[in-house]
Amino acid sequence: MRRLRAIVSTDGTGQGGTKAHNSAQGTHGPAHGLVQLITPSGERVSHPEFDFWVRDITDEQLCSLFEDMSVIRRIDVEATALQRQGELALWPPLLGQEAAQIGSGRSLRPDDFVFSSYRENGVAYCRGVDLTDLVRVWRGNASAGWDPYAVNMATPQIIIGAQTLHATGYAMGIQNDGADSVAVTYFGDGATSEGDVNEAMVFAASFQVPVVFFCTNNHWAISEPVRLQSHIQLADRATGFGIPSMRVDGNDVLAVMAATRVALDRARRGGGPTFIEAVSYRMGPHTTADDPTRYRDPNELEDWAAKDPISRAAALLDRKGLLTDELQQQVKDKADAVAREMRNGCTTMPDPRPLDVFKHVYSTPNSWLDRQQEHYARYLASFGDPAGATSEEGAR
Amino acid sequence: MIKEFRLPDLGEGLTESEILSWKVGVGDTVTLNQVIAEVETAKAVVELPSPFAGVIKELHEQPGTIVEVGKPIVSFEVTDDAGTPPSASGDTAAGVREAEEGEAPKRQPNLVGYGAVVESSGRPTRRPRNFAAPVVERIQTMSVVEPVETTPVETQPVETRFAETTPGERPRSTPPVRKLAKDLGVDLAAVTGTGPSGLITREDVQSYLEGTPTEAPGADQPVPDSRETGAGERETRTPIKGVRKFTAAAMVESAFTAPHVTEFLTVDVTPSMELLARLKGSREFSALKLTPLTLAAKAVLIALRRNPALNARWDEANQEIVTFNYVNLGIAAATPRGLMVPNIKDADAMSLAQLAEALTALTETARAGKTTPADLSGGTVSITNIGVFGIDAGTPILNPGEAAILAIGAVRTMPWEYRGEVALRQIMTLSLSFDHRLVDGEQGSRFLADVGAILAEPGMVLAMV
Numbered sequence: 095m096r097r098l099r100a101i102v103s104t105d106g107t108g109q110g111g112t113k114a115h116n117s118a119q120g121t122h123g124p125a126h127g128l129v130q131l132i133t134p135s136g137e138r139v140s141h142p143e144f145d146f147w148v149r150d151i152t153d154e155q156l157c158s159l160f161e162d163m164s165v166i167r168r169i170d171v172e173a174t175a176l177q178r179q180g181e182l183a184l185w186p187p188l189l190g191q192e193a194a195q196i197g198s199g200r201s202l203r204p205d206d207f208v209f210s211s212y213r214e215n216g217v218a219y220c221r222g223v224d225l226t227d228l229v230r231v232w233r234g235n236a237s238a239g240w241d242p243y244a245v246n247m248a249t250p251q252i253i254i255g256a257q258t259l260h261a262t263g264y265a266m267g268i269q270n271d272g273a274d275s276v277a278v279t280y281f282g283d284g285a286t287s288e289g290d291v292n293e294a295m296v297f298a299a300s301f302q303v304p305v306v307f308f309c310t311n312n313h314w315a316i317s318e319p320v321r322l323q324s325h326i327q328l329a330d331r332a333t334g335f336g337i338p339s340m341r342v343d344g345n346d347v348l349a350v351m352a353a354t355r356v357a358l359d360r361a362r363r364g365g366g367p368t369f370i371e372a373v374s375y376r377m378g379p380h381t382t383a384d385d386p387t388r389y390r391d392p393n394e395l396e397d398w399a400a401k402d403p404i405s406r407a408a409a410l411l412d413r414k415g416l417l418t419d420e421l422q423q424q425v426k427d428k429a430d431a432v433a434r435e436m437r438n439g440c441t442t443m444p445d446p447r448p449l450d451v452f453k454h455v456y457s458t459p460n461s462w463l464d465r466q467q468e469h470y471a472r473y474l475a476s477f478g479d480p481a482g483a484t485s486e487e488g489a490r
Numbered sequence: 491m492i493k494e495f496r497l498p499d500l501g502e503g504l505t506e507s508e509i510l511s512w513k514v515g516v517g518d519t520v521t522l523n524q525v526i527a528e529v530e531t532a533k534a535v536v537e538l539p540s541p542f543a544g545v546i547k548e549l550h551e552q553p554g555t556i557v558e559v560g561k562p563i564v565s566f567e568v569t570d571d572a573g574t575p576p577s578a579s580g581d582t583a584a585g586v587r588e589a590e591e592g593e594a595p596k597r598q599p600n601l602v603g604y605g606a607v608v609e610s611s612g613r614p615t616r617r618p619r620n621f622a623a624p625v626v627e628r629i630q631t632m633s634v635v636e637p638v639e640t641t642p643v644e645t646q647p648v649e650t651r652f653a654e655t656t657p658g659e660r661p662r663s664t665p666p667v668r669k670l671a672k673d674l675g676v677d678l679a680a681v682t683g684t685g686p687s688g689l690i691t692r693e694d695v696q697s698y699l700e701g702t703p704t705e706a707p708g709a710d711q712p713v714p715d716s717r718e719t720g721a722g723e724r725e726t727r728t729p730i731k732g733v734r735k736f737t738a739a740a741m742v743e744s745a746f747t748a749p750h751v752t753e754f755l756t757v758d759v760t761p762s763m764e765l766l767a768r769l770k771g772s773r774e775f776s777a778l779k780l781t782p783l784t785l786a787a788k789a790v791l792i793a794l795r796r797n798p799a800l801n802a803r804w805d806e807a808n809q810e811i812v813t814f815n816y817v818n819l820g821i822a823a824a825t826p827r828g829l830m831v832p833n834i835k836d837a838d839a840m841s842l843a844q845l846a847e848a849l850t851a852l853t854e855t856a857r858a859g860k861t862t863p864a865d866l867s868g869g870t871v872s873i874t875n876i877g878v879f880g881i882d883a884g885t886p887i888l889n890p891g892e893a894a895i896l897a898i899g900a901v902r903t904m905p906w907e908y909r910g911e912v913a914l915r916q917i918m919t920l921s922l923s924f925d926h927r928l929v930d931g932e933q934g935s936r937f938l939a940d941v942g943a944i945l946a947e948p949g950m951v952l953a954m955v
Binding site: 171172175177178179180181183184379381382383384385387388 | 495496497498499500501502523533534535536537538539541
């Protein structure tokens with residue numbers, strides 16, 4: 095059952111907010127300031143343009159955003175543990191990037207379509223991806239974890255930046271359909287150095303398609319610091335393509351949500367692509383196979399820990415008197431339940447059968463593939479394997 | 491119910507990890523995901539979270555042990571309702587299985603890490619097909635060399651999978667072991683593998699260095715344990731491992747293969763010390779750290795040009811003497827991890843200022859414990875600065891694979907003959923060890939004399955280059 099988590103902007107249909115929309119656009123030239131609505135100490139600061147875009151966020155919704163960030167951090171911790179226990183082959187942690195993922199993921203409509211990298215497991219959670227499906231690929235049990243059309247999110251792209259092209263192409267399709275949905279693509283700072291991302295931005299700008307380029311600048315492309323990759327702010331790169339861009343505090347869930355809504359609104363009105371640089375930090379390793387202490391200054395991690403997205407949201411709730419024991423318990427229970435469900439789904443996942451490999455190659459019958467499958471079945475039979483490896487159940 | 495936790499592949503294709511420490515003891519009650527151990531892989535130090543809630547029944551491996559992926563490391567007493575999820579098949583997934591008495595390790599139906607398990611014979615056993623000539627079972631003799639670093643596997647005809655090892659193919663081993671061998675200067679072709687299908691293990695490389703055959707696999711090697719020390723602590727037993735182990739192996743290898751000759755030369759280095767003082771006052775060098783070692787290193791590089799025989803290697807395997815046309819200058823350094831000899835690549839191409847900079851960087855890196863394996867490999871000749879400890883002379887042991895090492899003594903103010911009279915001069919002793927297999931006394935002596943001449947009178951360089 096799909097469990098979409100979204101707080102769709104009341105202005106999502108383009109009613110009202112024109113003034114704010116236009117003035118927000120005015121700030122998107124070069125020399126970006128960092129948009130922030132919640133300070134690291136949890137103070138809600140006002141912003142002349144972006145306040146408008148989160149004015150509908152109630153206390154209840156704020157608590158719910160806090161819950162989601164806590165839950166995906168828990169998913170992340172559990173999956174990392176599962177990898178250490180040999181249950182997953184690999185896991186790309188999102189620790190520290192919760193606000194960037196929840197703030198943007200919760201802004202999307204069900205008919206928007208997400209094209210993400212491998213790290214957006216929090217966005218996948220918002221889209222309603224099943225928890226077991228979330229870890230399917232990382233367990234090596236499938237080539238892809240879920241049906242993209244069931245949740246309107248493509249399965250994560252491992253090739254750095256390739257998904258930006260897919261999103262741009264999808265957005266061209268939306269344009270041809272005359273629909274008002276948006277393609278949203280997620281990638282990291284390192285991806286902005288890739289050809290694919292640059293090509294995608296050229297096409298997105300040329301055709302003025304409804305696509306949002308959501309770049310999570312987590313400061314590290316594995317071991318390569320962002321400052322070596324770009325001598326200007328990443329948001330300024332988009333300007334060169336004629337794409338308006340914003341630079342927001344990626345650890346500030348409200349600022350991210352506001353920026354995403356600005357971009358979505360522009361896309362829905364036919365205003366073309368937007369580039370969002372969410373400035374965050376990868377507090378963990380690149381993947382579970384990485385050791386960041388080999389290349390990273392521990393002081394840097396300490397600095398960013400002080401800007402933690404979840405403690406910041408908690409501090410804001412506390413100032414508002416909303417951070418009750420009850421809320422904290424409720425969030426913890428939810429996180430525990432989600433972690434339990436994911437662990438259970440992961441460890442009880444049936445192994446794929448050898449012939450499953452033929453299942454998802456073509457959607458229509460293919461004689462070449464049939465022959466290969468037949469040969470492979472004969473090969474498997476030569477082992478006299480009683481384990482049912484040759485069972486037709488696995489076949490297409 | 492007893493459940494075993496077997497070491498998983500913690501980082502995309504690793505075959506082994508070292509247990510650094512246990513965070514729990516036998517009898518401790520642990521919760522799910524509680525950190526139970528710290529483990530170091532070739533890629534990272536990671537914490538192992540407990541896969542069960544239960545009581546620790548047994549720790550199978552001591553800290554400091556290198557464990558193969560798939561080997562049981564800890565057993566838990568788990569109650570059935572202890573919150574562990576039921577597994578997909580009876581034989582549970584991943585690194586977890588129920589313990590059975592005397593059960594031979596077998597491939598588990600699961601994930602990562604186990605694909606490369608060496609205990610399988612490498613290829614699935616096929617039944618002979620009745621429509622073809624019977625295939626002779628040659629599994630036991632399959633000391634197969636994998637078609638490594640090559641192109642598509644599917645082009646391999648079936649027959650070649652049963653090919654015997656042929657010369658010229660890479661000896662079968664794992665990347666960490668290949669790296670170890672490279673670091674220690676061991677040619678894997680000369681090592682006999684005792685692992686399955688002739689796989690060369692870490693122990694094989696080490697015992698090759700020590701000149702002893704490895705024990706048959708399976709023989710339990712007792713791990714020295716500091717806890718075995720008797721009451722009163724009159725002695726401390728430290729397991730031999732890590733850098734200490736490698737240093738020992740390298741020193742033994744060097745001392746008992748290369749016939750060492752050591753020569754001494756005491757020089758009046760007052761002119762060098764005066765030159766250093768002048769350079770420090772100059773604009774180009776004012777920001778750099780200049781020491782007697784800097785000048786000695788430069789003198790060695792100049793002297794090597796005139797005596798290339800000392801910048802060479804005895805290649806036993808190929809029965810060749812390799813003379814290097816470049817100098818990777820090793821500098822022995824005491825580091826937090828023990829003795830290391832990182833080297834300055836292509837030091838012969840450096841100016842004095844560049845050399846001074848490189849020496850400073852090398853020392854700082856070593857002191858910070860951040861020396862990389864690349865820094866340590868590929869040295870061609872070495873210097874050890876025993877003068878910093880106030881020592882005059884010694885008989886240094888060659889860095890394995892190198893033909894010469896120069897020890898630089900302390901600079902002392904001593905009465906010395908100067909222009910026919912006795913004067914207080916600054917004196918230093920140089921000690922040079924060289925490999926007498928490829929360096930004769932004449933070459934060694936000329937080299938040492940050249941180094942001494944430069945330090946005694948830096949202007950002599952004009953007559954040498």
